[in-house]
Amino acid sequence: MTRVALFGGSFNPPHVAHQLSALYVLETQPVDELWFVPTYAHPFGKPLVAYEHRIAMCELAAVPLGLRVCVSRAEAELAARPGFVASHTLDLVDYLAAQGHQLRLVIGADILGDAAKWHRWDDVVARAPLIVVGRAGYPLPPGSIATGLTMPEISATHVRDLLAHGESAVTGLVPRDVLRYIAQHHLYQP
Numbered sequence: 001m002t003r004v005a006l007f008g009g010s011f012n013p014p015h016v017a018h019q020l021s022a023l024y025v026l027e028t029q030p031v032d033e034l035w036f037v038p039t040y041a042h043p044f045g046k047p048l049v050a051y052e053h054r055i056a057m058c059e060l061a062a063v064p065l066g067l068r069v070c071v072s073r074a075e076a077e078l079a080a081r082p083g084f085v086a087s088h089t090l091d092l093v094d095y096l097a098a099q100g101h102q103l104r105l106v107i108g109a110d111i112l113g114d115a116a117k118w119h120r121w122d123d124v125v126a127r128a129p130l131i132v133v134g135r136a137g138y139p140l141p142p143g144s145i146a147t148g149l150t151m152p153e154i155s156a157t158h159v160r161d162l163l164a165h166g167e168s169a170v171t172g173l174v175p176r177d178v179l180r181y182i183a184q185h186h187l188y189q190p
Contacts, residue, residue: 003030005131006072006096007106008037008089010046010156011054013182014061015174017154021133025106026068029131033068034106036061040075043086043119049187051076060177072096088119093128103128108151110135163188 005025011018014036022034036058040051048054058071075087078095093103105128112132115121134150154173162170163182170179182188 001100001102003032003104004096004101005029005031005034005104005106006037006092006128007034008039008075008092010042010048011036011038011058011061012046012048012156013054013057013159013174013178013187015154015156015159015178016172017151019061019065019175021106021108021151022062022065022069024133025131026065029104031104033070034065035070035072037072037074037092039087040079041084041086043088044117045086053181053185053187057178057181060181061175063177064175090120090124090127093124097127104131105129106131106133108133108135160188164190 007018007022007025009018018036022036025031026034038051038054038058039048042048055071055073062069062071074092074096078084078087078091089105093105097103105124107130109132118124135153159170159173162173174182
């Protein structure tokens with residue numbers, strides 16, 4: 001049974017803190033692989049660039065991390081089911097667990113504040129115990145198990161804002177190959 005750390009998110013776009021988190025989890029946690037899992041349709045209705053663009057950018061971000069990191073299209077497989085409306089982590093966890101994987105869920109401490117909004121949060125945590133990566137400015141709730149690492153203050157929202165305004169300050173926040181992809185496909189422009 002493969003022990004998989006699921007690292008889900010919008011990845012709109014993936015940035016270097018995502019890469020740092022992935023590497024840290026692989027090197028310190030009891031997992032065999034880490035899968036980036038871009039959401040197909042955001043359950044809270046946030047606008048996203050096309051799924052295929054986010055898959056491609058995650059694949060570029062995964063390459064330097066080695067063969068233990070891959071990008072999963074499980075969310076697209078779930079979206080192809082009749083009656084699909086939005087992505088729910090519990091559906092993803094159940095779907096992948098049925099394929100024989102032992103799962104852990106990688107989340108940033110910033111997500112924990114929104115746990116009450118998640119579909120059946122307690123069931124998600126029971127089926128895929130959390131690996132919580134610290135984020136500056138976000139305390140861990142009591143009882144959380146943290147990685148002991150706090151990621152730099154980089155957010156995809158900030159990256160998108162910089163790109164939309166043509167700022168060069170995004171260099172160093174986004175992997176070079178992802179930044180080239182964004183430029184080639186004219187993503188995040190006003």
